[in-house]
Amino acid sequence: MSTVRELQVELGARAYPIRIGRGLLDDGAGLAARVPGRHALVVTDRNVAPHYLARVEAALAGKSFGKLVLPPGEQEKTLARFGDVMAALAALGASRDATVIALGGGVVGDLAGFAAACWMRGVGFVQLPTTLLAMVDSSVGGKTAVDLPQGKNLVGAFHQPSAVFADTATLDTLPGRELRAGLAEVVKYGAIADPVFFDWLEANAEALLARDPEALAEAIAVSCAHKAGIVARDETEQGERMLLNFGHTFGHAIETEQGYGGLLHGEAVAVGMVLAARLSADLGRAPWSDTARLATLLERLELPVALPPGLSGDALLARMKLDKKAVSGALRLILWSGLGRAEVASAVPEADIRAVLDA
Structure with missing residues (x-):
């Protein structure tokens, strides 16, 4: 793993780190430390899952692990997809010490974070951004939301993650656009x-x-x-x-x-x-x-x-x-x-x- 840069979002007792570097998805101990409970649900999409989902699953060996792989795209950031995440948490039997892990870009992060904010009135949340836009913007700061036909991000909540791991090696496979x-x-x-x-x-x-x-x-x-x-x-x-x-x-x-x-x-x-x-x-x-x-x-x-x-x-x-x-x-x-x-x-x-x- 290359040199890792670490920043802190200073929010008192809710402060959390932002770690930036190559190979962070292989830091099993670092990731597992942010998943204190027994249950973990990884939310990702079909573009990201083939590249990185197995590595996250390996890092969380020993946890009661669930995964939800969604179609990609902003058009999927809907109340219906939010319901799918809720159903996946219910199927996992996720308790109040569960952690939702967002593996993907801003759409996945917004949707998974909103689900984490709502499941049992708020459970743990970790951001694993795989796009540049998510690394520099949407993964940091706790804004979570879904879209309505009338406008973007109209239904949501502030819910801070417990950590952000920006593995810059994921940018190697990111389409140029x-x-x-x-x-x-x-x-x-x-x-x-x-x-x-x-x-x-x-x-x-x-x-x-x-x-x-x-x-x-x-x-x-x-x-x-x-x-x-x-x-x-x-x-x-x-x-x-x-x-x-x-x-x-x-x-x-x-x-x-x-x-x-x-x-x-x-x-x-x-x-x-x-x-x-x-x-x-x-x-x-x-x-x-x-x-x-x-x-x-x-x-x-x-x-x-x-x-x-x-x-x-x-x-x-x-x-x-x-x-x-x-x-x-x-x-x-x-x-x-x-x-x-x-x-x-x-x-x-x-x-x-x-x-x-x-x-």
């Missing part, structure tokens, strides 16, 4: 909070696309450090944590309007960040030069920066009004005043939002 989608969330941290990291990303874009192990490990560690700090300061998204949604209000609307069959989450976030930056510049909040830098970096990382054709501005705006940050039906957006300076914006005129969507 999924890797690039994860890089969008990496760019987000530079865009909202860390211009020095943004400079580093500009200098290392090609190395990241080439899956250079050191570059990827550094990008993951810096991203997780930002996420861990923000979560420790604002666990339930009352203030600062909302800034992590830069680009997401636009992005979630795109995903939902496309029926989760178009852009991947990270791709939609890339478009959303550019739209948010353009809106900020239109409103005189931020310089156009920073918007151009953001769009250029995303394009270098082979990510989309414009709305896909065929989407209605009216439909997207209606989706955005169901965003979880909205208050009394009024939109709140995450905009910026330039690189590293994100902010919550209330009462943004709908005409200005529509102008960006229609452009």
Whole structure:
């Protein structure tokens, strides 16, 4: 096993580690230490299971072990699939000291975590993210949810994991499009909070696309450090944590309007960040030069920066009004005043939002 980087999400008695390195799925003792009870249910999908499920099962030898292998894709993050996880826990006879283990990307993590939050009013939960996007974003911070036809992540709970093991060797088998989608969330941290990291990303874009192990490990560690700090300061998204949604209000609307069959989450976030930056510049909040830098970096990382054709501005705006940050039906957006300076914006005129969507 290569050098392992370890961070901590500081939440008092509920603090937990984020471990980053190659070969962590083979650390049987480390994983077993986070499964204190007799029962463990691994939730994964058909893309991930052939590569890694047997290794996790071997690490948990001696436990009463169950597994649920789901079809892949955001369209599976539903209340019906949540019911499947509940049924699997019931079939296992899972008691209150059971642990649900999420082995996969953000969809698996969100779904398994929500199930862990609800089974017997809350049981243990371990994240084993296998995509870059999940490593740097969704596996850290305890946001769990499923989607409704009306919008993304509308049913969920805050439920922190007991540990996150980010085995970067799993990125070797990650399709290129999924890797690039994860890089969008990496760019987000530079865009909202860390211009020095943004400079580093500009200098290392090609190395990241080439899956250079050191570059990827550094990008993951810096991203997780930002996420861990923000979560420790604002666990339930009352203030600062909302800034992590830069680009997401636009992005979630795109995903939902496309029926989760178009852009991947990270791709939609890339478009959303550019739209948010353009809106900020239109409103005189931020310089156009920073918007151009953001769009250029995303394009270098082979990510989309414009709305896909065929989407209605009216439909997207209606989706955005169901965003979880909205208050009394009024939109709140995450905009910026330039690189590293994100902010919550209330009462943004709908005409200005529509102008960006229609452009």
